Amino acid sequence: MEEPFLPRDEELVPSKTTWQKGQLTVELKILSLLAAPMAIVTIAEYLLPVISVIVAGHNGELQLSGVALATSFTNVSGFSILYGLVGALETLCGQAFGAKRYEIIGTYTYSAIASNIPICFLISILWIYIEKLLVSLGQDPDISRVAGSYAFWLIPGLFGQAIVIPLTRYLQTQALVLPLLYTAVATLLFHVPVCWTMVSVFGLGSNGAALAISVSFWFYALILACYVRFSTSCEKTRGLISEDFVSCVKQFFQYGIPSAAMVCLEWWLFELLVLWSGLLPNPKLETSVLSICTRVSNNLGAGNPQVARLSVFSGLCLWLVESIFFTTLLFTCKNIIGCAFSNSKEVVDYVADLAPLLCLSFILDGFTAILNGVARGSGWQHIGAWNNVVAYYLIGAPVGVYLAFYRHFNGKGLWSGVVVGSAVQAIVLSIVISSMNWKEQAEKARKRILSSEKGLS
Template sequence: MTEVGRKMRSWGEFGHEVKRVSAIAAPMMVVAVAQYLMQMVVVVMVGHIDELSLSSVAIATSLTNVTGFSLLSGLVGGLETLCGQAYGAKQYNKIGIYACSAIISLLIVCIPVCISWIFLDTFLILIGQDTLIALEARKYSIYLIPALFGGAIVKPLVRLLQSQSLTLPLLVSSMLVLCLHVPLCWAFVFNLKMGSIGAAVAFSLSNWIYLVLIVFYVSFSSSCENTRVTISSDAIIGVKEFFRLAIPSAVMVCLKWWSIEVLVLISGLLPNPKLETSVITICTRVSNELGAGNPQAARLAVSTVMFLTIIEGIIVSMTVFSCRHFLGKAYSNDKHVVSYVAAMGPFISLSIITDSLQGTIFGTKTEYGSGI
């Protein structure tokens, strides 16, 4: 084959891989955005109650992310390697076993996390946070406990479907739940006048609706016939193997996530904690190919994803920068909050690009890090 022919073939393979990656990544991107929008809806609605509600929910959201949700997201990263490579190797029975091991492990982790949330106000007051904010943050966190346990079950199921490229049910379920979450949150916060507690109840309830939809699909869909999640001795034994991959994954995810969330915590120690906290708050293709024994295809997938990540990062970063004067208005009517958000816009735009690259590199590292 001539040099021109080889180049044309390479570009053809690259174009084909872009289509394959996009078919998987686009639905999962919408799913991720829908999940983030659920939290954003909560913050937006409580932000229009008063500064105390917004700042307390900001602190509570930050700490529950740091101690709970980020931990679950990090730990479940080990499942991406196990399920993805099992599917690529056509060892379908192992996928359900791995998912069950992950669910058991994450439920165990939830117990000490819940205890820490119950005494959240004590910790906040101890480090010098405003007492009123600390008490309201504790109330909000306690009503988020059901969402934590729901996440411990649904996150492994999402990875189970994702490893099989079954992204459509995740897309439909997440969008349906988001559409339900908005009026549900409005009803609890404003109609029932439950304030920030109502927002937490709505968030937990929406997460469990999402869980029920995913469980229903996994249990009855013919696409998951060979990968059903069943409790067995193998699943219990597999907990040890799951933690072996999950702990390094959790460390990588949590360190990045904590570095962002700690800003919210520190903002509560500033002279005007309600204002400062409000402003800061606003502001799997590879594993399949490795499992199938195709390292060259995995390399191509990585290059393709990096290319798409850079393009996506630039577009989103430019959008945020262009809208920086309007973003704060969605969360608060306070002119100081809006102006502070606008001032932070350029820094947020820059962080979007670097964070996108970090996320892609982390996913690649997770898949290659298994040693298979």
């Protein structure tokens, strides 16, 4: 049996010698070649629902509020769960590829898809009753009606994402980023005319915008599936080891559940802002504005944490450059961001007023994205999950609720709580990463791969 690859100590932690040899420069080049295409992929994926929100927003404040509320609720109850669970592949496929155990990567991916499908059926049942649930939670009935209808037509897209997300991680862990770039951009270009046709030509309104997302997600899934099936680049890794399928499913949930907790706990707080904003005075305005801020923050701060584990130092350098550029751009354009989502001057002015907090949030999100990538790549998602509980729910959320409802800062108060939570998360992750024993982490990865091989024999 071929010995799994074990990184040498000097490859794990840059020493003074490697710094002098320009190792950081080399690592920056490698990371940039991976991160730049994936940044475009991430933006293209996020723009799919954003375009639908923009189209719906120009049909009136009620449509914008309803779609924003539906987007938040479906993210909280559905898409975030899928994204979180598939974080297990970043550990399993990533370390298997590094150890040159190519034959099991496809099995891990197919087990993730098979595990996602029944979960989607359960989520779909919840989405069918979203309108009633939102009303029972105190949301405006008119906004809830639009949200419920929008969520219903997103159900097909949920199943499409159950295929897209694992295939994306499958390609990412093999550094096949250019195919992802081409397919993501193609899907975005496909989505724009489809969305316009559904909304304007067929007159389906916000329901057409949701249906367009579902169609585009399946278009994306089809392209990725065809590439994986027929590309020679995936020849070694696309196979299925049927006798080990059940054990791969078990491993998927072993790492997927804490990964989902880690991702969802952070994601949920951002989306809960929109739900809470519906309980503030003038709910249509507050919901509209905070939904715009959430979308913008997500788009700019998404980054590419999957490759951050290649080099923490290089990732942080790229984060610094990216933060300076996009924060400057965001603050400069603060008076026109809201115009993309709404024709209401009140909404546009409120978004501009929240821009400084949004910039600070973006800086912190980019920093924690890098460190969270290290956590998932190293297989200690449970630490990240507990950190999110403390940072966001024991500290950030109470601060936000207090400022919004008791100090009457409304949307600003809620978003301030997010900033506080992000700051706490960044501090804790920094302490953990700085004290990490990289040799010990490499040994754990080695044992993990060896245990997988025992299951194959």
